[in-house]
Amino acid sequence: MIGNTLLERIESDVKIRPFIRKIKSYDENLYVHSTNVAYLTECIIDALGFPIRSKWDIVTGALLHDIGKTFLPFDLINKPSYLTGAEMAIVKNHPGIGYNLLKDFELGPVALDIVLHHHEDEIGEGYPHGSTDMFIETKIVSVCDKYEAIRSDRPYKNGYTHEQTMQALEYMFNRYTDIEEIKEIINSFENLQLAEGM
């Protein structure tokens, strides 16, 4: 993983460590995805000048956004082809599962919003609730999540170039308001090195 002190501090925090271990032992590739999304998120909130006190909560939410997947069958989460409707319905449970797992721990409201709403959009077509209301921090993580997924190699696909990824994300940029600046920042990530999975 790219050296990053805030991310390293969060990963080694006594409250967070068990969740990181859970993600790592479930799937090394999910761990790499999670740390890449957290790293991209931190780059954006740094560029936007977010205050240091709020960064911990945001980066923690980014790091744990997919923890709900660790409760779902590995073969389903890593299926190398399109999911059926029934399979997709199961996968769509992962934000709620993650939220229910984390809500009783001392995470801030922003981290919980990220975990629950990172697949929602402002036109109401996302999941799990079709909610149109989410924090700006959740929109940031949501964009970083899709950017990482499209840009990175997976066992079953080659990653896109930066330009191809930006084009593929265009549909998503239209689903959120107030993200022009975020789009510009992520567009400057051309030479950013992401960690690679297995």
Ligand SMILES: [Fe+2]
């Ligand atoms: Fe997710």
Ligand SMILES: [Fe+2]
């Ligand atoms: Fe994700």
